[in-house]
Amino acid sequence: MVKEKQDVVIVGAGAAGLTLAARLAEGGQSVTVLEAGPERKLSDLVSSQIWARKLKWAEPAVSESGDHKIGHAVNAGRGTGGSALHHYGVWLRMHEGDFSLYSDHNVGLDWPVSYEELSPHYDQVQAEVGLSGDSVKERWRPEGSPYPMPPLPLFAQSRVLAKGFEKTGRHTSPLPLAINSEPYQGRRSCQYDGWCDAGCPIGALGNPLVVWLPRALAAGVRIEHNATVSRVIRSGQNNQHIESVEYLQDGERKTIQANRIIIAAFAVQSVRILLSSATQQHAAPGNHSDKLGRYLMTHPAATVFGLFDEETYPHQGVPAGQLLNHDDYDKKNAPGGFGSSQWMIGHAIKPHDLLGYGTSRPDITGAELEPWLKRAARHLGNMTLVCEDIALPDNRITLSDKVGTDGIAYAHAHHDLDPAAAARWTQRMSEGADIMRAAGASEVWSGPRIGMHIMGGAVMGNDPAQSVTDANGRVHDTDNLYVAGPALFPSSGAVNPTFTLTALASRQADHLLAAK
Amino acid sequence: MLSPAEAVELDFTPEVLTRDQLTTIETVAEQLVPGSADAGIAAYLDAQLRAGNDSLLIGKYLGVDIPAQIDFYESLASNLQKALQTEQAISEVLSAMWSDTQANWEGPPASYMLFVLRADALDVTYGTPGGFENLGIPYMAHIMPEQPW
Numbered sequence: 001m002v003k004e005k006q007d008v009v010i011v012g013a014g015a016a017g018l019t020l021a022a023r024l025a026e027g028g029q030s031v032t033v034l035e036a037g038p039e040r041k042l043s044d045l046v047s048s049q050i051w052a053r054k055l056k057w058a059e060p061a062v063s064e065s066g067d068h069k070i071g072h073a074v075n076a077g078r079g080t081g082g083s084a085l086h087h088y089g090v091w092l093r094m095h096e097g098d099f100s101l102y103s104d105h106n107v108g109l110d111w112p113v114s115y116e117e118l119s120p121h122y123d124q125v126q127a128e129v130g131l132s133g134d135s136v137k138e139r140w141r142p143e144g145s146p147y148p149m150p151p152l153p154l155f156a157q158s159r160v161l162a163k164g165f166e167k168t169g170r171h172t173s174p175l176p177l178a179i180n181s182e183p184y185q186g187r188r189s190c191q192y193d194g195w196c197d198a199g200c201p202i203g204a205l206g207n208p209l210v211v212w213l214p215r216a217l218a219a220g221v222r223i224e225h226n227a228t229v230s231r232v233i234r235s236g237q238n239n240q241h242i243e244s245v246e247y248l249q250d251g252e253r254k255t256i257q258a259n260r261i262i263i264a265a266f267a268v269q270s271v272r273i274l275l276s277s278a279t280q281q282h283a284a285p286g287n288h289s290d291k292l293g294r295y296l297m298t299h300p301a302a303t304v305f306g307l308f309d310e311e312t313y314p315h316q317g318v319p320a321g322q323l324l325n326h327d328d329y330d331k332k333n334a335p336g337g338f339g340s341s342q343w344m345i346g347h348a349i350k351p352h353d354l355l356g357y358g359t360s361r362p363d364i365t366g367a368e369l370e371p372w373l374k375r376a377a378r379h380l381g382n383m384t385l386v387c388e389d390i391a392l393p394d395n396r397i398t399l400s401d402k403v404g405t406d407g408i409a410y411a412h413a414h415h416d417l418d419p420a421a422a423a424r425w426t427q428r429m430s431e432g433a434d435i436m437r438a439a440g441a442s443e444v445w446s447g448p449r450i451g452m453h454i455m456g457g458a459v460m461g462n463d464p465a466q467s468v469t470d471a472n473g474r475v476h477d478t479d480n481l482y483v484a485g486p487a488l489f490p491s492s493g494a495v496n497p498t499f500t501l502t503a504l505a506s507r508q509a510d511h512l513l514a515a516k
Numbered sequence: 517m518l519s520p521a522e523a524v525e526l527d528f529t530p531e532v533l534t535r536d537q538l539t540t541i542e543t544v545a546e547q548l549v550p551g552s553a554d555a556g557i558a559a560y561l562d563a564q565l566r567a568g569n570d571s572l573l574i575g576k577y578l579g580v581d582i583p584a585q586i587d588f589y590e591s592l593a594s595n596l597q598k599a600l601q602t603e604q605a606i607s608e609v610l611s612a613m614w615s616d617t618q619a620n621w622e623g624p625p626a627s628y629m630l631f632v633l634r635a636d637a638l639d640v641t642y643g644t645p646g647g648f649e650n651l652g653i654p655y656m657a658h659i660m661p662e663q664p665w
Contacts, residue, residue: 047657050643050665053572061581073579193656201658315653351651352635352643354577359638362631365548365610370651373642377651 006032007516009245009258011229011273014082015498016485016505017264018212019125023509025219029516032256033216034227034247036269037079042209045085045199049353052198055079055086060228060408062268063400068417070298071451074354076266080223081208083266084498086197088320089178089205090344091131091499093122093142097330098340098493105332107420108391109295109490112462112471113507119144121503121510129206129502130184133176140326141176149181152190157312158322158346161381164439165325165345168431172323175344178206178498179318194348196319224249230408231277232261232285232481239282242481248406260512262473263458264484264505267296271397271457271487272411274468274475286458286468286475286483293398295391295459296415297492298451300425303347303384304432305360306441307376314357314380317348321383328428329494332388337424339388340494343432347382357382360447381441385432386452387425388494390418397457415451425449453497455489472511473504484508530558532565532586537593541633544596547606548630549637555647560640560665561589572665574635591623592633640665 008024010017013035025031040055057076064070077083097104099111099118123145133147151174154162165172179196180189180203187203187210196205203210216223227249235241244255263270271293278284286292323345332340351358357376364372400410417425429446436444460483461467464476473488475481484505486497493500530538538558546553564571568582575585599609599618612618613626623629641647644664648655 043659046659046661047655048643048661048664050572050639051661053576054570056576058569058576062579064579071579074577191656191658193658195656195658315656350643351647351653352638352641354574354635356638358642359635362634363614365634366550369549370551374651377653 005257005259006030007258008260008262009034009256010262010264011245012082012263012265012269012485013080013208013223014077014264014266014485015084015208016501017082017262018208018216019502019505020262020264020484020509021221022212022215022219023506024512025216025221027513031221033221033223034229034245034256035080035223035225036228036265037225039225040080040085040209042201042203045201047195047198049198049350049356052086055199060272060404060410061402063402063410063412064414065412066395066415068298068300068415068449069451070296070413070415070454072268072413072454075452075454076268080213080225084208085199087207087498088196089318090320090496091126091129091176091178092495093144094493094495094500095140095142095329095340097332098491101491107338109459109461111490112460115142118500118503118507121506122499125499125502125506129178129211130180130187131176131178132181134174137173138176138324139171139173140329147176149184152177152179152181152192152318152322154322155192155313155316155346156310157314157317157381160308160310160312161345161383161439162323164435164437167438168435170325170327170435172325172345175321175324177318177320179320180204190318192317194315194317194319194350226250228406228408229265229273231273233277234279234282240477240479242285242478248408260480260482262482262484266485267454267457267487268397268411268413270483270485272399272409274458275399276409285478285481288477289465291459291466292468293396293457294393295456295490296395296397296413297389297391297456297489298415299389299453299492299494300387300417300421300449301384301452302425302429302449303355303360303382303447304429304436305357305445305447306381306436306439307443308379308381308440309442310440311378312381313378314349314382315377317346319348320344322346336427337422338420339390339424341385341387341424341428342494343383343385345383347384349380349382351377361445381436381439383432385425385428386494386496387421387428389492390421391456391459391491392416392418453486455486455492455497458483458487459490460488461490473508482508528559530562532562533589533593537590538562540593540596540600541589544606544610545633545637547610548634549641552637552641555641557637557640561636565589574632574639588624588629588632592629595621595623595626
């Protein structure tokens with residue numbers, strides 16, 4: 001237990017939390033991180049899709065409702081590294097237009113920061129993490145420094161699928177990845193064996209355990225594991241000031257004081273902690289205008305599969321995929337729906353598990369199954385559509401009626417998909433089947449629509465009446481409480497969020513060090 | 517810890533579900549994914565349900581807590597036992613379940629329950645180094661799991 005008052009307490013040891021911890025400690029701040037889950041080490045990252053489920057969220061439980069659920073149990077992580085420990089490593093920048101959605105289209109929300117303001121942090125973070133890609137071939141990429149490493153090599157599956165994009169007049173580029181195509185800053189290069197989401201124990205994937213944790217520990221950061229935060233506590237003298245964090249550890253209720261407190265516990269748990277901090281005298285921090293928990297988002301996504309005569313060997317490569325298509329990304333207003341979309345192409349895939357090809361065909365059973373699996377193991381192609389979600393006020397995280405045995409209230413997440421976003425998803429999925437056939441697939445099918453990534457709930461904005469935090473992530477009605485991570489996002493774009501949330505954390509670190 | 521197949525050979529003692537419930541589920545799992553009975557689907561399900569929050573069943577991905585998962589498999593077994601006591605062939609029962617037309621089905625939709633059971637059976641049959649080898653896929657582990665699950 002840490003008894004002395006800290007400069008900074010950070011809740012959550014994921015990508016945002018450990019980025020901030022490392023940067024602030026290197027800047028001379030005393031930092032303690034409270035992590036709800038257990039300590040994770042590289043040696044824990046066993047190559048098994050079954051064992052990998054240990055890395056997923058467990059307690060406090062999250063219940064869900066709505067016609068397009070966020071999939072909290074799949075998307076969230078628990079333990080050192082958080083959800084970034086099992087992330088696939090797709091690191092894409094949001095496009096300029098993602099930051100001005102309401103101004104440009106009268107839809108959703110604007111960001112209080114622009115791409116131009118965030119761009120230097122994208123550049124800084126990509127150099128620290130190490131990204132592989134081709135900034136020239138990635139013709140849709142917003143302006144920024146070239147990738148520090150060349151792209152990963154292409155395997156057979158991606159070469160086959162690329163033909164479908166070419167034949168339908170579309171383009172592909174290497175998918176930018178936080179995966180080493182060559183040794184980088186003492187970390188090894190990838191072995192292309194498809195175990196990323198079981199956690200990469202060789203350090204080729206830039207997860208928090210190999211990028212931020214060593215720096216944080218070297219700078220003196222202390223991490224308290226199995227420490228589930230119940231609430232933050234306002235000062236008795238100044239109700240704008242948060243003086244401490246209450247947490248449960250080893251069956252004991254503990255508190256820790258800090259000059260600044262950063263809640264970086266992913267979207268749902270960050271909101272759960274803030275909502276649980278309401279008192280009879282004061283609304284929950286950030287909830288003075290009833291915006292806390294609202295604008296919850298998740299990308300509508302699905303995978304298109306095909307079987308080919310050619311050999312594709314889909315076990316080779318990385319689960320993220322190898323190629324990218326953003327041809328339609330900036331056509332948010334194109335007929336057929338609303339929003340950006342992207343294709344991630346050529347995922348390394350396993351026969352089982354929720355995203356495995358065996359699971360994708362529940363209609364194949366009995367004596368037909370094993371011959372089909374053997375064929376798919378050599379001839380399958382697959383690619384995933386990610387569409388934009390639109391921030392809606394009624395998509396909301398609230399406290400559940402259920403309370404755990406430890407007294408911590410559970411969270412509930414409600415999410416319906418906007419009809420225009422749903423229409424865009426349907427349109428692009430149909431196009432995806434056409435692309436798969438153009439590539440030569442003799443049989444094409446699709447997986448269900450799923451919620452991929454979780455964003456929003458504590459959105460940042462310039463207007464305190466319409467948002468939870470300011471442009472630096474400071475909760476509006478407090479002077480020292482911050483939120484970090486994807487909870488801040490006012491819009492989702494259609495790109496994977498880890499690069500943007502890390503760049504935001506980098507920007508927050510600069511702000512906090514300048515204002516200390 | 518025993519592997520599922522070893523547990524089968526040793527005639528494991530179920531602790532969460534009953535022997536009858538597991539036998540019924542195993543029979544249907546074998547129809548869906550041949551080889552899953554020998555791979556130890558019964559022992560796998562019972563051991564994972566016993567593990568509480570450390571359960572690795574596919575239900576974890578679906579955000580279903582352990583008490584609800586136990587209810588799920590008990591309900592599945594009960595429904596299957598009723599269905600298999602009729603004159604229907606097992607293939608007819610499965611067909612009716614996939615189309616959610618099985619008479620007197622109670623609880624979650626039959627097609628959803630079959631989907632989950634099939635995914636569990638795929639895990640235990642093909643989600644292991646031995647299962648990969650059977651499909652001709654190199655496992656290529658960074659760290660080989662000490663146990664299949």
